[in-house]
Amino acid sequence: MTDNQCLRGMRDIKPDHAEHMRYIEQTLMDAAQKFGYQEIRFPIIEKASLFQKSIGIETDIIGQEMYAFSDKSETEIALRPEGTAGCLRSCLSNSLIQRDQQKLFYTGSMFRRERPQKGRYREFTQFGVEVFGFKTGLIDVELINLTHTMWKSLNIKPTLTTNFIGSAETRSEYRNQLLAYWKTHQHQLTDAEQQRMLNNPLRLLDSKNPDLKPLIQAAPKIIDCLSKDELACYQLIKSQLDALNIKYHENPYLVRGLDYYSHFIFEWISTGLGAQDAICGGGRYDMLTKQMGCETSATGFAIGIDRLAELVPPAVSNHVKVFVCSPHQDTLHTYFHELSAIQSNKKIMLYIDMSCKKVKNIEKHKEKGFTHTLILFEEAFKLVNHGDGYSKRNSLDTLLQTLKDLPSTL
Numbered sequence: 001m002t003d004n005q006c007l008r009g010m011r012d013i014k015p016d017h018a019e020h021m022r023y024i025e026q027t028l029m030d031a032a033q034k035f036g037y038q039e040i041r042f043p044i045i046e047k048a049s050l051f052q053k054s055i056g057i058e059t060d061i062i063g064q065e066m067y068a069f070s071d072k073s074e075t076e077i078a079l080r081p082e083g084t085a086g087c088l089r090s091c092l093s094n095s096l097i098q099r100d101q102q103k104l105f106y107t108g109s110m111f112r113r114e115r116p117q118k119g120r121y122r123e124f125t126q127f128g129v130e131v132f133g134f135k136t137g138l139i140d141v142e143l144i145n146l147t148h149t150m151w152k153s154l155n156i157k158p159t160l161t162t163n164f165i166g167s168a169e170t171r172s173e174y175r176n177q178l179l180a181y182w183k184t185h186q187h188q189l190t191d192a193e194q195q196r197m198l199n200n201p202l203r204l205l206d207s208k209n210p211d212l213k214p215l216i217q218a219a220p221k222i223i224d225c226l227s228k229d230e231l232a233c234y235q236l237i238k239s240q241l242d243a244l245n246i247k248y249h250e251n252p253y254l255v256r257g258l259d260y261y262s263h264f265i266f267e268w269i270s271t272g273l274g275a276q277d278a279i280c281g282g283g284r285y286d287m288l289t290k291q292m293g294c295e296t297s298a299t300g301f302a303i304g305i306d307r308l309a310e311l312v313p314p315a316v317s318n319h320v321k322v323f324v325c326s327p328h329q330d331t332l333h334t335y336f337h338e339l340s341a342i343q344s345n346k347k348i349m350l351y352i353d354m355s356c357k358k359v360k361n362i363e364k365h366k367e368k369g370f371t372h373t374l375i376l377f378e379e380a381f382k383l384v385n386h387g388d389g390y391s392k393r394n395s396l397d398t399l400l401q402t403l404k405d406l407p408s409t410l
Contacts, residue, residue, distance in 0.1 A: 009122030023315045032105040040104045042090040048078040054085040065112040079111035083128040101133030125305035140264045141240040158268040163254035164234040174225045205253040221252040260288040323365040325353040326376035347408035
């Protein structure tokens with residue numbers, strides 16, 4: 001590795017891809033705001049104990065993937081591996097949810113030291129939504145509808161999978177059934193899978209090992225352990241999704257990667273990303289808020305922007321973008337302050353090339369996304385429209401009016 005290369009698993013995001021990611025993030029934020037959600041921001045660095053308590057010390061995220069270290073004051077700190085715990089801590093610290101309901105969203109970098117693969121990096125961007133103070137039911141439908149609206153805006157069609165994993169008491173009963181089931185097939189499990197069976201037998205349902213697929217399909221289903229109230233709640237959610245014409249696939253073996261989830265959970269998956277096919281996952285986490293000292297209902301979801309960027313087609317911009325150049329330095333100096341004023345006040349983008357080189361190939365400007373090229377000569381200018389190829393040549397005294405007359409959008 002040379003001195004100029006990124007660390008393994010990290011990446012530089014070049015301008016064209018950064019613009020694509022910003023478009024995706026802005027589309028998600030616009031949709032969330034239309035549903036009445038507000039943005040919240042919180043630190044990238046937190047006390048390591050926050051994630052150890054919320055996610056669990058025995059999980060892969062904490063045990064193998066979290067970037068944790070001691071600072072100069074010997075405080076154990078960590079780069080956030082996910083957003084929910086930090087958002088919840090921020091809400092509790094600022095008294096946002098103790099007596100009030102909140103619908104919040106955020107976006108930013110998360111960090112996990114895991115094996116890099118398509119759409120997965122050790123620094124990755126997440127868009128998250130967290131909702132506090134609403135019990136299971138219609139709020140879960142709203143979250144699904146919100147994500148469904150986001151996908152329509154981004155012109156993609158992932159598949160929704162759902163499950164209902166009930167309360168802590170329900171899962172305790174189900175855990176016992178699963179543990180007994182896995183023990184009868186213990187000889188077919190690897191050493192790591194046997195350890196996972198003892199720590200949390202539900203996690204084996206999420207295994208990517210193809211040899212386990214027949215065993216997973218034959219395993220007990222949690223729906224058989226749900227109470228009448230839990231079944232009724234799940235039915236309410238499904239009936240509302242049907243009314244909204246949002247298609248879904250019930251997966252009785254869907255479990256979320258973090259142990260604090262309960263009741264309704266979901267994932268949106270896509271076939272275009274290989275084995276790591278989930279672009280969005282969410283569910284209820286009332287147990288986490290209780291664990292952190294607040295008796296309030298909570299649910300939410302997170303979207304992986306890096307994976308999403310692999311699926312979303314590039315946005316077609318309709319904004320006017322003008323590349324301004326001149327082979328004559330004196331001409332550029334003469335009109336520079338007026339061009340700068342237009343940059344400040346006019347709703348078009350002017351990129352001023354100050355190299356004063358002879359213009360040889362204006363097609364490269366089109367390739368870079370410019371809609372027009374403006375060339376300033378000593379006594380005239382030439383404006384080329386890259387959309388229809390039309391160009392016109394006028395005297396310099398009409399330059400400013402020509403630019404002012406350009407529409408801001410095509």
